[in-house]
């Protein structure tokens with residue numbers, strides 16, 4: 001095992017390695033109604049862009065940088081520009097700059113777009129959607145956005161409402177379980193939902209899709225995957241107008257899904273990255289060499305103090321182990337929250353809102369929240385169980401790894417990811433992930449706690465002092 005460890009470890013005093021993230025999950029737990037729109041109680045993210053962001057955005061190799069200096073140059077309507085201004089979005093990121101002109105031009109053309117986690121894909125497709133909607137028909141559905149979980153659908157709904165805050169008559173419905181009343185049906189120009197609920201609404205004739213102009217699929221590789229939500233997305237698409245513009249977005253597009261994506265969105269413009277480019281430089285990726293599986297829990301408790309400096313997410317494989325770790329940690333006096341698909345919808349919303357607002361700082365979850373969730377205060381991600389896939393969970397899940405760790409290091413911030421390994425299988429999975437993305441992982445040892453603490457703290461403290469630190473991290 002030491003042999004394997006030495007092959008993947010390149011200990012470094014300045015842990016500045018990285019990755020972006022991808023995961024697999026669905027949001028089909030039992031869910032309860034939430035209000036639509038602004039009344040949803042969604043905690044609005046604070047869009048403070050720190051001074052040095054402009055420095056990051058002048059570095060041309062950086063995914064946050066672009067060749068244009070303002071959103072005005074992209075020719076967006078004034079009401080939308082005002083929304084961006086209010087959010088303090090000063091400059092488009094690279095994906096926004098490259099994808100937007102292609103997506104908003106006429107005649108509409110499909111798009112398959114890939115960009116690292118936390119680089120602003122949401123705003124790219126939200127701006128396109130808002131530019132296509134006729135606000136004189138506020139209750140006529142014109143755009144449909146699909147996401148894999150209720151949490152991500154609600155988050156996207158929040159971003160549309162933020163960017164579109166100066167668009168008159170903007171109504172956005174969340175089509176997630178329990179949210180649309182049977183009496184009224186969908187009454188909005190923009191609908192964001194999970195595929196199962198959207199399909200039900202269309203079938204029950206509570207959602208008039210005849211005038212839809214744009215279909216966005218976020219986390220598209222996950223959504224089109226035949227093992228997952230693929231069938232539902234295909235069935236939804238089959239019910240929509242044939243001329244609809246299709247926009248597929250994700251940080252990851254494995255080859256086998258890519259060929260399928262091209263059939264789903266024919267003749268699309270494509271923005272693609274090589275897998276070596278997928279990592280986010282601000283995320284310092286580490287692995288913790290635990291002696292046995294049973295030791296993982298003690299290591300986690302030792303890390304607890306560091307985890308509460310910012311906010312952190314602990315990913316585990318099953319709902320049962322999420323509950324079990326929560327129970328044990330609480331019994332040991334630690335304050336943690338847990339969120340997974342077995343929870344009822346309103347509970348899930350409240351739990352995530354608590355985490356967004358910082359009322360709770362440590363969140364234990366499954367792959368349900370591996371993708372898309374944007375909470376800028378997350379400074380640490382722990383892979384308590386390394387993500388695996390395939391029959392018998394034998395293969396490392398490269399995409400989920402990237403999405404999970406991408407819950408930190410959002411839009412130029414720095415963060416740490418720590419993956420727990422303990423036996424040959426988990427070591428080899430970690431090594432395969434490191435080789436695939438060409439990562440230089442930092443090894444942490446539970447028997448040298450001082451060194452561990454120092455390495456992790458170095459990054460977390462840097463994240464709090466980001467204005468001085470981030471340009472170095474991102475600029476190299």
Ligand SMILES: Nc1ncnc2c1ncn2[C@@H]1O[C@H](COP(=O)(O)OP(=O)(O)OP(=O)(O)O)[C@@H](O)[C@H]1O
Nearest residue numbers: 089091092093117118119120121122251372374411
């Ligand atoms: N041009 C911009 N200027 C400043 N902040 C931005 C800009 N574009 C996006 N952001 C912020 O960056 C953060 C990450 O954006 P977003 O959630 O869209 O990332 P993403 O690329 O969709 O990531 P993921 O792959 O994890 O879903 C958000 O908090 C968003 O508000």
